Amino acid sequence: MSEVKYSKEHEWIKLDGDVAIIGITKHATEMLGDIVFAELPEKGSNVEKDGTAGVVESTKAASDVYTPVSGEVVDTNQAIVDDPSKINQDPENSAWFFKLKMKDPSEMDTLMNKDDYDKFAKETSV
Amino acid sequence: METKKTSLYQLHQDCNAKFVEFAGYHMPIQYSEGIVEEHKFTRNHSGIFDVSHMGQLFVYGGGELIKDLEKIFPLDLKNLRLNHSKYSFLMDKDAGIQDDLIITKINEGFLIILNAACKDNDFKILKELLNEKYKMVLDENRSLIAIQGPKSSEILNELVDGVKDLNFMTGNWFSFEKQKIYITRSGYTGEDGFEISIPNDFVDKFTRELINKGSKLIGLGARDTLRLEAGLCLYGHDLDKDKTPVEANLKWAISKERISKGDFIGSDIIIKQLNNGVSKIRVGIKPEGRIIAREKTKIFNHLDVHIGEITSGTFGPSVNGPVAMGYVENEFSKKNTKILLEVRGKKYPASICGLPFYKKSYVKGVY
Incomplete structure (x- = not known):
C-alpha cells in the first residue's frame, strides 16, 4: 500500500497496485454530521478528476463527493449504501466509497500528504 | 442588525453547541452527540429545547378582547377555558397564513406563542387590528424552553411539583425559586412534554437542574427531524402566506361554530374552500x-x-x-x-x- 493522499474536497485516496481506493475524510464526516444517505458511481462508469462521483447526505443537507483522480469505477462499497452510518464510524478505512482503475497515475502528485491536509482542514474549518 | 443571543447562550457553549443564525438569533443546531442521537434521546428519554427566540405575546383584556380576537382568529375563544390552549393561525384577507401560533387563555387575557421570524410583524399586525385598545407585551424578559419525551414529566415534576397532573394543551402558573413560571403541557415533537415560560435570569439555573435530573439539551436540527416525523408544519416551509389552512390540511384547527358565522379575517375564502375543495x-x-x-x-x-x-x-x-x-x-x-x-x-x-x-x-x- 502506498501513502494515503488527500484532496481539497476532503477525499482520501490510497493505491493498491494500479487500483485507487477513495473515500471521504474523518474531518469531512465531522463537518457533515450524521450521514444518512450515500450514493455511489456506477461500476464500469468513467469519472474525471474533480468531477462528482457520488453524494452523501446528513439530516441537514446533501453534499457532492468528488473524485480526486480520473479512471474507471471497478468496485463500489454497497455496505455504506445499506448503512450510511458506517461512514461516520470508520470513514478512512472500511467505509471506502469506490475503487478506480486510474487513467493517469501522475494525478496523484497534485494531492496533499497527511500533514498538509491536516493543516488545510484546520485552516478551512469554521 | 446584530445577531441576538438567548439567555441560555453560555449553557449552549458549555455543552459544545454548534451554532447557526436562525431568525436573527445565534441558536444551537446540534451538540456534540449529533442530530440522530439527540433525536433518539428525545423519543426515548427527555430532551430540552431552547425556544426563547419565539415570541411570547401577552395581550391583556376581558370580554371585549375575546370578541375582538375572534374577528382575527378562527377559534371559539369565548368557550376557551382558563389555562387551555389552542393551535391557530394569523391569516390575511385571502386566508394566507402569516403565522401559526398557540394561544392560551390566562387570567388577565391571552398568551400567544409566535414564530421567531414572524413575531415582530405579527405584533405590528395585531396591534393595528386591535386598534391599540389593549395592553400588548411581546415579552423579551422571559425565556421559553420545551422539555419533550417520555421521561420529561417525571423529571420536570421533581423541580416543579404538580406539573405531571396537567392535561395536554392546558397550562398553569407554577413557581421556581419564588419566580412565576407558566407551564403548558404541549410541544412540537410528537412526544409528551411541556413548554416553560420563565424569567431570563432564572432559565440558566432551571435548565441546568433539568440536565442534572437526566434531561439533555437538544438542538434545532433534531427539533426539525422530530417535528417532521410527527407530521407538524414548519412556518416558512410548509406554511406561508401563499397557503391557506384548508390547503395546509389544518381545517381541524378551525372552529366549526366560527365557520357557520364566518366573521373572521379570511373567512369567506375558508368557507369557499371548505365547500368547493382546494x-x-x-x-x-x-x-x-x-x-x-x-x-x-x-x-x-x-x-x-x-x-x-x-x-x-x-x-x-x-x-x-x-x-x-x-x-x-x-x-x-x-x-x-x-x-x-x-x-x-x-x-x-x-x-x-x-x-x-x-x-x-x-x-x-x-x-
Missing part, C-alpha cells in the same frame, strides 16, 4: 428506499406530469428512513397514490401517505 393540498410523502427529497423537490404523477413540490424533507431517525411533506394537486392526494420525486435530475418512486410518520403510544390517563 386545488392543492398538503400531504405526507414516503420516498421508497433511502433517497431524501428535500424542500423544493418537484413531484410528478405516474404519467410524468408535474403535480407539486416538497416543502420539508429529511431522514427520520425513528422511522429509520426518509420522510417528507409537500403540496400536490388535490386529485393526487389520496393515500398510497404513486408519485415520482425529481432528485438531482433523476426521478425516484414515492407514495402519498398519512401523517404522522411516527406515532407515540401515549401513557393512558395522561390525556
Whole structure:
C-alpha cells in the first residue's frame, strides 16, 4: 500500500497496485454530521478528476463527493449504501466509497500528504 | 442588525453547541452527540429545547378582547377555558397564513406563542387590528424552553411539583425559586412534554437542574427531524402566506361554530374552500428506499406530469428512513397514490401517505 493522499474536497485516496481506493475524510464526516444517505458511481462508469462521483447526505443537507483522480469505477462499497452510518464510524478505512482503475497515475502528485491536509482542514474549518 | 443571543447562550457553549443564525438569533443546531442521537434521546428519554427566540405575546383584556380576537382568529375563544390552549393561525384577507401560533387563555387575557421570524410583524399586525385598545407585551424578559419525551414529566415534576397532573394543551402558573413560571403541557415533537415560560435570569439555573435530573439539551436540527416525523408544519416551509389552512390540511384547527358565522379575517375564502375543495393540498410523502427529497423537490404523477413540490424533507431517525411533506394537486392526494420525486435530475418512486410518520403510544390517563 502506498501513502494515503488527500484532496481539497476532503477525499482520501490510497493505491493498491494500479487500483485507487477513495473515500471521504474523518474531518469531512465531522463537518457533515450524521450521514444518512450515500450514493455511489456506477461500476464500469468513467469519472474525471474533480468531477462528482457520488453524494452523501446528513439530516441537514446533501453534499457532492468528488473524485480526486480520473479512471474507471471497478468496485463500489454497497455496505455504506445499506448503512450510511458506517461512514461516520470508520470513514478512512472500511467505509471506502469506490475503487478506480486510474487513467493517469501522475494525478496523484497534485494531492496533499497527511500533514498538509491536516493543516488545510484546520485552516478551512469554521 | 446584530445577531441576538438567548439567555441560555453560555449553557449552549458549555455543552459544545454548534451554532447557526436562525431568525436573527445565534441558536444551537446540534451538540456534540449529533442530530440522530439527540433525536433518539428525545423519543426515548427527555430532551430540552431552547425556544426563547419565539415570541411570547401577552395581550391583556376581558370580554371585549375575546370578541375582538375572534374577528382575527378562527377559534371559539369565548368557550376557551382558563389555562387551555389552542393551535391557530394569523391569516390575511385571502386566508394566507402569516403565522401559526398557540394561544392560551390566562387570567388577565391571552398568551400567544409566535414564530421567531414572524413575531415582530405579527405584533405590528395585531396591534393595528386591535386598534391599540389593549395592553400588548411581546415579552423579551422571559425565556421559553420545551422539555419533550417520555421521561420529561417525571423529571420536570421533581423541580416543579404538580406539573405531571396537567392535561395536554392546558397550562398553569407554577413557581421556581419564588419566580412565576407558566407551564403548558404541549410541544412540537410528537412526544409528551411541556413548554416553560420563565424569567431570563432564572432559565440558566432551571435548565441546568433539568440536565442534572437526566434531561439533555437538544438542538434545532433534531427539533426539525422530530417535528417532521410527527407530521407538524414548519412556518416558512410548509406554511406561508401563499397557503391557506384548508390547503395546509389544518381545517381541524378551525372552529366549526366560527365557520357557520364566518366573521373572521379570511373567512369567506375558508368557507369557499371548505365547500368547493382546494386545488392543492398538503400531504405526507414516503420516498421508497433511502433517497431524501428535500424542500423544493418537484413531484410528478405516474404519467410524468408535474403535480407539486416538497416543502420539508429529511431522514427520520425513528422511522429509520426518509420522510417528507409537500403540496400536490388535490386529485393526487389520496393515500398510497404513486408519485415520482425529481432528485438531482433523476426521478425516484414515492407514495402519498398519512401523517404522522411516527406515532407515540401515549401513557393512558395522561390525556
